[in-house]
Amino acid sequence: xxxxxxxxxxxxxxxxxxxxxxxxxxxxxxxxxxxxxxxxxxxxxxxxxxxxxxxxxxxxxxxxxxxxxxxxxxxxxxxxxxxxxxxxxxxxxxxxxxxxxxxxxxxxxxxxxxxxxxxxxxxxxxxxxxxxxxxxxxxxxxxxxxxxxxxxxxxxx
Numbered sequence: 001x002x003x004x005x006x007x008x009x010x011x012x013x014x015x016x017x018x019x020x021x022x023x024x025x026x027x028x029x030x031x032x033x034x035x036x037x038x039x040x041x042x043x044x045x046x047x048x049x050x051x052x053x054x055x056x057x058x059x060x061x062x063x064x065x066x067x068x069x070x071x072x073x074x075x076x077x078x079x080x081x082x083x084x085x086x087x088x089x090x091x092x093x094x095x096x097x098x099x100x101x102x103x104x105x106x107x108x109x110x111x112x113x114x115x116x117x118x119x120x121x122x123x124x125x126x127x128x129x130x131x132x133x134x135x136x137x138x139x140x141x142x143x144x145x146x147x148x149x150x151x152x153x154x155x156x157x
Contacts, residue, residue, distance in 0.1 A: 003050070009031075035054075045066045049072075060087070073093060073096070075096065
């Protein structure tokens with residue numbers, strides 16, 4: 001049975017899937033919500049067959065050579081610049097990552113920023129927190145698109 005070392009907490013649903021995976025005997029997870037020290041990382045790698053690491057973990061030649069039985073480095077990140085892929089390849093250790101996992105999140109954030117800018121959300125929040133609001137005003141913090149729409153309403157046809 002294989003042993004999996006997870007360098008940082010991940011969602012419980014993912015851990016449950018990992019623990020019930022075919023051929024998985026034991027899963028050890030860093031119980032603290034912090035980056036492991038170099039010594040802790042090396043100790044975990046020496047123990048496992050499969051490593052599930054984070055983008056904050058430096059998986060270099062020393063780490064990869066710490067365990068000749070290491071079969072896989074699964075990087076819980078979009079990129080893999082924290083993993084020495086060349087050394088892993090030479091040692092026949094597979095390296096995986098999670099490309100595309102942030103595509104929807106990035107689109108959501110972009111849309112939220114567009115709306116916040118168009119509706120002057122940050123400025124409005126600051127205005128309220130500073131106690132500047134006195135009463136309603138039809139032009140108070142009018143967003144760009146609102147003023148553009150308003151100009152179309154009053155323009156002659």
